[in-house]
Amino acid sequence: MEGLTKSISWIIGIALIAILFYILGDIILVSVKNFSLSFLLDSPFSGGRKGGIYPIIISTLLILAVSLLVVIPVGLTSALFLAEFAENNSKSIAIIRKSIEILSAVPSIVFGLFGNAIFSVYFGMGFSILSGGLTLAIMALPLFITTVEKGIRSVPNNYRFVAFSLGMSQFTMIKSIIIPYALPAIFVGIVLSVGRALAETAALIFTSGYVDRIPESLFDSGRTLSVHIYDLTMNVPGGDINAYKTSLVLIVLILATNTLINILLKSWYKKRIAL
DSSP states (O other): OHHHHHHHHHHHHHHHHHHHHHHHHHHHHHHHHHOOTHHHHSOEEGGGTEEOOHHHHHHHHHHHHHHHHHHHHHHHHHHHIIIIISOTTOHHHHHHHHHHHHHHTSOHHHHHHHHIIIIIIISOOOSOHHHHHHHHHHHHHHHHHHHHHHHHHTSOHHHHHHHHHTTOOHHHHIIIIIHHHTHHHHHHHHHHHHHHHHHOOHHHHTTTOSOOSOOSSTTSOOOOHHHHHHHHHHTOTTOHHHHHHHHHHHHHHHHHHHHHHHHHHHHHHHHHHHO
């Protein structure tokens, strides 16, 4: 029975890897034939069939920046509260944790409708970079909070006891011991948040909009790479080639972001060891 289970696991794993390589190979083969530097530097025209994606890259990065500027401080503060200050037996804390779990499972289209109703309509932001970024932040927060809280809870209690025995305040202990120890979990949370933000489509259609020009401010509408891919494949006849090329750029952007975060984490560890 154990051998059968292992065999099935290997078959499923190999099948998933094969599907992944097939998808990536298809995107790379089609994109490389037609790719040029001008595609990254030009603006789209003719509905996106021609031209490039420069304004769309800018809009994507702006929405991602807005999202992370909310997710990191709010998520880290929330995770620290749940892990270090909240009473585990409290009913209110149990309700908060359950709510976070439920929010993690809510479909993105629901977040999009919520973001449209609250940010776009109620607060008057309209279809804008700010509205899309805030909506993505709400989507990413549950996963970020859960990931970081687990990282904080993995810190051995002995570290806390020693810190308090040395007369450290709780704030100093959190800043000097807890956060550095939990930094890998924080970086994982950031990576997951970036991945969700860059790949999101449904929520942004209702919040950031479709406009494919360079936004002049955070209150201008902007189209992300994922929305552009959706629009080219579903609404623009003859847009398949540019959809493939945009998909390649999106994949490279995600990989580059993850690589940069890993480099920063390793660099930080080297500095800590040197000290």
